[in-house]
Amino acid sequence: MLSTKPALQLVTIGYSERKGAEYDQPFYWAINESSDATFYLHSMKRRGENLGLEYRYVLDESSKGTLMFDFLNDKEVDDGTPDSTENWGYEDDDVLRPNSNRYWFRMKHDQSMPFDISLKLDIDIVSDQDYLHEFKGGYTGFDKTDKYFNETFDRDLDEYDDPVRLNRLNLSRSWSSYSLNAEARWYDDVITRRQGDTDTTLQKLPFIEFNASKQRLLNTSSYFDLDSEYTYFFRKDGTKGHRVDVHPRLYLPIRYKNYFTFEPSFGVRETAWRINEDEDTSTENDWKLHRELYDIALDLSTELFHIYHINGKDIDKIRHSIRPQIVYDYIPDDPDLSLYPNFEEEIDRVKKKNLVTYSIINTFTSKSKKHTVERDKYQKIKYNEPNYIYREFCRFKLEQSYDINEAKEGNPENWANKEEKRPFSPIYGELELAPGNYFSMQADAKWCLYEKNFLSHNVAANISDKRGDKIFVEHRYIKNSSKSIYTDFLLKISDRLSTYSSYERNIYDRKTMKSSFGFLYNAQCWSIELGYTHEEDDRKYTFMIHLHGLGGFGSSIEGYHM
Known part of the structure; x- marks a missing residue:
């Protein structure tokens, strides 16, 4: 039985x-067997006391929730004076933060409803655009909150530097081939709310969608699927309106023996809008529009394979599969495209398409034996029939598209590049490699035929061993935009003592973003961690003692800005 006695948790002491x-002190209270709470006192000499509350509850096996609230009466503000902006503002935005009352309320709730309906509630309201910068770390900071919500509810938060926060109430019901989803979405623009400017933030009140997955049409050889939705778009200032979009698709798959598969499909799309541009919601000034579109897709593919008999100790066979594919997509030009309202680009601005995409995918799959051994009643060893384990250890894909509309276009203003006609898209390559339990690699790249150069390339590799040593390396590149490298390293010096290090550098801007190293000593019931972290404008020394199953306490000394 869970103890309901209040308890002080281990404290964190630091300086920045x-x-x-x-001084950061949690206070834990197990209220009963299905709910508990943690109170936080985060005392900061220069800023004041940040008071926090975290309340967790479980109603049944599929119904639970967590709410968190923090409040700080900040001693410092960013009111535009040189000292306040330099000391208490942030460089990534030019918006002031004159408020001293600061808070962050967030909540997630899952609820099982009658008739197999699921309810989900997400709330994320923050006082100002700098709060999550200021409190990214710590017991109640953004990083730990986001990780907790992800692990507990399988839903994360918007990024800490995003001033527009999503709040929503969702009701959903799923069947074997159909799904119904109803949702009210409110996007809280923190900067607009605080400054009282014209608010054109688009809300969905409500958003309802009904979809059918690809399935057989009655007893025929044809298949169909369906995407449909209704949305009422609301904004405090600006155009409001209703939109209905229905998009069914019919598939006619044809398979010729074992040589190839050809699947033509035909979709029709009906979209209707009812728009009101006035401040009031009367229907006298409403205007209505509708659009009918069709689209065609032709999908031709085949598969060639060969099986290699290895008969090795671990691997019995390897299957090499080659899958070439050609897909043609066509959407006609809509001369009235600019007349429609533009709430969402994806649906309201369906652009013409006349595209051929060709690709080839190579996959390698191993078949390994796994023998099971047991003893009979006389304790003699008995070998059972082997089980087989299949593992796709390598996948390599190449893909490119040819834009027929671009090739036919004579007006440079309509070319994607504006200066040169480029009907061929960049060649895209993708590699996934995992030959064993201790090595894996992912890589992708885009190569431009016209520039004869890479537009982007990324590679990441993970290496480990049976002892627990690990190294991770990642390199990312986007032409004329970014180039970075990141490494993470863990070395087991002994069964109990490990050392770790990480390094991140923005090669494009010639800046070291973060470097760190430290030592970790693990005992049976406790562990000690000693580390150093140097970020772009900060230094941090950490000493932490973890009591396994209870938490940790320690000290943190953060250095001065460089």
Whole structure:
């Protein structure tokens, strides 16, 4: 039985230039067997006391929730004076933060409803655009909150530097081939709300969709699927309106022996809008529009394969599969495209398409024996029939498209490049490699035929061993935009003592973003961690003692801005 006695948890003590001396004390209370709470006192000499509450509850096997609230009466503000902006503002935005009352309320709730309906509630309201920058780490900071919500509810938060926060109430019901989803979405634009400017943030009140997955049409050889939705778009200032979009598709798959598969499909799309541009919601000034579109897709593919008999100790066979594919997509030009309202680009601005995409995928799959051994009643060893394990250890894909509309276009203003006609898309390549349990690699790249150069390339590799040593390396590149490298390293010096290091550098801007190293000592019931982290404008020394199953306490000294 869960104890309901309140308990102090282990404390964190630290220092930073922005906050001064810090003392962070959680206070845990197990209210009953299905709910508990944690109270937080985060005292900062330069900023004041940040008071926090976290309440968790479980109603039944599929119904649970967590709400969190923090409040700080900040001693410092960013009111535009040189000292306040330099010391208490952030460089990635030019918006002031004159408020001293600061808070963050977030909540997620899952509820099982009658008739197999699921309810989900997400709330994320923050006082200002700088709060999640300021409190990204710590017990109640953004990083730990986001990780907790992801692990517990399988839903994350918007990024910490995003001033538009999503709040929603969702009702859903799923069947074997159909799904119904109804949702109210409210996007809270923190900057607009605080400054009282004209608010054109688009809300969906409500958004309802009914979809059918690809399935056989009655007893015929044809298949169909369906995407449909209704949305009422609301904004405090600007155009509001209703939209209905229905998009069924019919598939006619044809398979010629074992040589190839040809699947033509035909879709029709009906979209209707009812728009109101006035401040009031009367229907006198409403205007209505509708659009009918069709689209065609032709999908031709085949598969060639060969089986290699290895008969090795671990691998019995390897199957090499080659799958070439050609897909043709066509959507006619809509001369009235600019007349329709533009709430969402994807649906309201369906552009013409006349595209051929060709690709080839190579996959390698191993078949390994796994013998099981047992003893009979006389304790003699008995070998059972082997089980087989299949593992796709290599996948390599190449893909390119040819835009027929671009090839026919004579007006440079309509070319994607504006200066040169480029009907051929960049060649895209993708590689996934995992030959064993201790090595894996992912890579992708785009090569431009016209520039004869890479537009982007990314590669990441993970290497480990039986002892627990690990190294991760990632390199990312986008032409004329970014180039970076990241490494993460863990070395087991002994069964109990490990050392770790990480390094991240923005090669494009010639800046080291983050470097760190440290030591970790693990005992049976406790562990000690000693580390150093140097970020772009900060240094941090950490000493932490973890009591396994209870938590941790320690000290943190953060250096001055460089």
